[in-house]
Amino acid sequence: xxxxxxxxxxxxxxxxxxDEPYRRQIKGMRNLNEGRHDLARHVFHxxxxxxxxxxxxxxxxxxxxxxxxxxxxxxxNTVYLDLALAGLRAxxxxxxxxxVARLSPYVRHHIQVHGHYTFTLPDLNGRTYRALRDPDAADxx
Numbered sequence: 197x198x199x200x201x202x203x204x205x206x207x208x209x210x211x212x213x214x215d216e217p218y219r220r221q222i223k224g225m226r227n228l229n230e231g232r233h234d235l236a237r238h239v240f241h242x243x244x245x246x247x248x249x250x251x252x253x254x255x256x257x258x259x260x261x262x263x264x265x266x267x268x269x270x271x272x273n274t275v276y277l278d279l280a281l282a283g284l285r286a287x288x289x290x291x292x293x294x295x296v297a298r299l300s301p302y303v304r305h306h307i308q309v310h311g312h313y314t315f316t317l318p319d320l321n322g323r324t325y326r327a328l329r330d331p332d333a334a335d336x337x
Contacts (some may be wrong), residue, residue: 218308227299228302231300231302232266232270232302234302234304235266235269235270235302236262236266236305238304238307238309239262239266239304239307239309240262240267269302269304269307270301271301273301273302273303274301275325276328277299277301279325279328280328281296283328284331287331289331302322
């Protein structure tokens, strides 16, 4: 059975070496996965994002909650990236599909992980989403 598995591993390695589009596809998947891991390290900021003890009671809950938070951040970023792109297109800005393909839902510069948080819904005055900032306005930072 081990020899049978080596055949598929060898075929994979040969395809990886010989097929440039396949290598690019794998690199894209690796970059996407690394982006998610980077976001997880940012969110799981205690002890620099590393687990230092062997598995103990409650650790599964902690890691499950981290996955839930990561999924929620990804959803939030995806929804607002889509709204921003739709707004830019509606205003006539040139939005290239090649540029959109490079956008990541794992951006994190707007996420503050230190401090106190409230989870009350803001008053949006009947709107579904918060207003997007004006792309022509100067950055506040």
